Amino acid sequence: MPERPDLEYVVPILSERLVGRGVASAEALNPVVMRVAVLGDGPSQLLGASVEAVTRRAHFVVFTLSGELDLVVHPMLAGRFELQEGSARRRKDTAFVLGIGDGQELRYRDDVQMGKVYIVPRVDADRVIPGFASVGIDVLSRAFTFKAFSALARQRRDQVKVFLMDKSALDALGNAYADEVLFEAGLHPKARVRELSEEQLEGLHKAIKAVLRQARDTIARRQPELSEKVRDFLKVRNRKGQPCPRCGTKIRAAGVHGHDAFFCPTCQPDVKGRGFVDWRKLKR
Ligand SMILES: [Zn+2]
CATH class of the missing domain: 1.10.8.50 (Helicase, Ruva Protein; domain 3)
Structure with missing residues (x-):
């Protein structure tokens, strides 16, 4: 779904709602979209970090976290974000969930599974994520x-x-x-x-x-x-x-x-x- 105009709308909202929040939980529900560039269980290594910034870089949404790892999402064709109460029903296409305290969740949904969710050391992002290093x-x-x-x-x-x-x-x-x-x-x-x-x-x-x-x-x-x-x-x-x-x-x-x-x-x-x-x- 998201192209530049969509991200112009979505990213500031995510930033307003997420910056300063701590990562209370992280769940990968669909391994097809996950790209984990660290050894061991990637999502669990995000726990306790706080969100320092949410920015757009080309078609990527970058969640800059405290610590060494960042979360980078490339929504491709059909990826979409939701901010929901943790108690709200999860849609079938929910691929990744970040608990952000107060029972709130950031959900990444992708019904065609073409998007990608990277958990990546910040220093490696340019090298690991295709298309990330050179932005026009x-x-x-x-x-x-x-x-x-x-x-x-x-x-x-x-x-x-x-x-x-x-x-x-x-x-x-x-x-x-x-x-x-x-x-x-x-x-x-x-x-x-x-x-x-x-x-x-x-x-x-x-x-x-x-x-x-x-x-x-x-x-x-x-x-x-x-x-x-x-x-x-x-x-x-x-x-x-x-x-x-x-x-x-x-x-x-x-x-x-x-x-x-x-x-x-x-x-x-x-x-x-x-x-x-x-x-x-x-x-x-
Ligand atoms: Zn015409």
């Missing part, structure tokens, strides 16, 4: 100028959607918001970065800022439950077959380098004609 330029910061963006883009030879999703370049866009940004910019997801004009790159830079800020603000305004995913305002993502909100053409889906991409073939034309062949047209 923060697209919601002042450092994300057009100059910085175009310098990055000019080094790329890949497809624009692949570039947008490279977290070591840009911090950070996932599958859903990459599609939304490309729709906003009117660019086909398979367009090659090096083929984009200066004007198209400028449009893309603006679209990244506008789409993520708007999403962040919309989610903040809606104030969903921590575990709830608010995506109903997205324009093309997961809307295959539905009319484009701008021109009415049916939204299409296609694979781009192992990811799915949703786009409007009219608003995001495949100018080079290499992406898709319309077999029906060829037959005529």
Whole structure:
């Protein structure tokens, strides 16, 4: 679930509720998501530590603990957090639980088990956690100028959607918001970065800022439950077959380098004609 706008909402809430709390219990309920980089029983080694900070780093949520170990969660596609009374029923997909005193629990849920919960010595985190060491330029910061963006883009030879999703370049866009940004910019997801004009790159830079800020603000305004995913305002993502909100053409889906991409073939034309062949047209 969580992409940048979701984490912008979730992380400050977790921080407010958890910082200063002690770890009263720690339970790994689903070994599939656990990545324990210490010898022995990882969860039990968190007991007695207190939460010093909760921060976002790319798509990771980092729980900085007193002591040598940190808890780092990469929620991937479907991971979500809950703060609950310990007495509240646990959902089946609850994968990891941290008791934080007063009978309260932080729960990490993941119904597709793609996320990862790392228990890792702080000094080893960069080395042990894939994608943790090199985080790209923060697209919601002042450092994300057009100059910085175009310098990055000019080094790329890949497809624009692949570039947008490279977290070591840009911090950070996932599958859903990459599609939304490309729709906003009117660019086909398979367009090659090096083929984009200066004007198209400028449009893309603006679209990244506008789409993520708007999403962040919309989610903040809606104030969903921590575990709830608010995506109903997205324009093309997961809307295959539905009319484009701008021109009415049916939204299409296609694979781009192992990811799915949703786009409007009219608003995001495949100018080079290499992406898709319309077999029906060829037959005529
Ligand atoms: Zn359209």
